[in-house]
Amino acid sequence: MAPMVVDLILGWWLVAASRAQQLPRPSLSLHPSQGVSLGDTVTLRCHLPRLAAWVWLFQEGGWSYNKGKEKERDTAEFSFVSTLREHAGRYRCQYRESWSEEASEKSDPVELVLTDVRYPPSSISIHPEQHVGTGTNVTISCWNKDYGATFLLHKDGSSAPIKHQDSSGGGAANFTFLAVTPADSGTYRCSYRPRGYPFVSSPLGDSVMLEVTPTPAPPGAEEQSRANLVMALVRGFVAALVFGLGVFFVIDALSLWIQRDDNCGAPPPVTVSV
Numbered sequence: 047m048a049p050m051v052v053d054l055i056l057g058w059w060l061v062a063a064s065r066a067q068q069l070p071r072p073s074l075s076l077h078p079s080q081g082v083s084l085g086d087t088v089t090l091r092c093h094l095p096r097l098a099a100w101v102w103l104f105q106e107g108g109w110s111y112n113k114g115k116e117k118e119r120d121t122a123e124f125s126f127v128s129t130l131r132e133h134a135g136r137y138r139c140q141y142r143e144s145w146s147e148e149a150s151e152k153s154d155p156v157e158l159v160l161t162d163v164r165y166p167p168s169s170i171s172i173h174p175e176q177h178v179g180t181g182t183n184v185t186i187s188c189w190n191k192d193y194g195a196t197f198l199l200h201k202d203g204s205s206a207p208i209k210h211q212d213s214s215g216g217g218a219a220n221f222t223f224l225a226v227t228p229a230d231s232g233t234y235r236c237s238y239r240p241r242g243y244p245f246v247s248s249p250l251g252d253s254v255m256l257e258v259t260p261t262p263a264p265p266g267a268e269e270q271s272r273a274n275l276v277m278a279l280v281r282g283f284v285a286a287l288v289f290g291l292g293v294f295f296v297i298d299a300l301s302l303w304i305q306r307d308d309n310c311g312a313p314p315p316v317t318v319s320v
């Protein structure tokens with residue numbers, strides 16, 4: 047009797063454990079995904095891989111929100127109608143199915159960054175200049191009136207900032223591009239996040255343009271390629287000659303053979319005497 051009870055308990059535990067493991071993670075998204083200013087409306091949408099009864103939204107180190115969900119919907123929405131500074135932060139969501147005590151794993155985190163337009167935009171400059179050749183080292187500098195901050199460099203057309211750097215005191219940061227290529231061409235802007243407010247951003251500042259022109263191949267390389275061309279031509283010519291000779295000999299041999307063949311099969315020459 048006792049072993050059977052143990053089996054039952056073990057079986058129940060295995061079923062429960064496998065169910066918990068089978069709950070796939072939800073994912074969380076922001077709408078709009080960026081450029082939200084203080085006071086704007088923003089929605090965090092938790093995408094549910096299963097029909098869920100309860101959905102939670104957690105702010106790291108802050109509030110958590112939960113929500114009973116209408117059936118037959120695969121998302122749960124949490125909206126801040128008028129965002130405040132304390133809404134800025136890192137969020138994850140989680141759900142629970144109606145019949146289960148087990149909650150899913152938490153989603154990957156999503157960062158809600160709020161722009162505070164009261165911060166003056168960052169200044170920007172580019173060195174050595176905006177038109178450069180491939181291989182040049184280019185530095186883009188960003189600075190503000192000493193808000194002690196993390197600076198972010200944005201490139202138009204890229205959704206996320208492409209580089210970030212803590213200002214080493216003095217409210218400035220230098221972003222260096224080693225050996226630029228034409229792919230680095232574009233329009234760049236800076237923003238910053240004040241120290242102690244990692245999810246509050248200044249507005250984007252003025253832009254600088256970088257235009258990288260491909261530099262022509264060095265003269266040595268050109269000579270090299272000309273020499274290669276000559277070599278290729280010579281080789282082609284020799285190959286054609288050898289092939290031609292081969293064909294010639296084959297035809298020659300064939301014609302000899304045909305002649306001999308003709309001689310064998312021909313009737314003896316007729317002599318006509320007049």
Ligand SMILES: *[C@@H]1O[C@H](CO)[C@@H](O)[C@H](O)[C@H]1NC(C)=O
Binds near residue numbers: 181182183224225
């Ligand atoms: C670019 O910077 C690297 C590293 O500082 C240096 O080794 C290289 O010589 C620089 N290149 C040019 C073209 O100045």
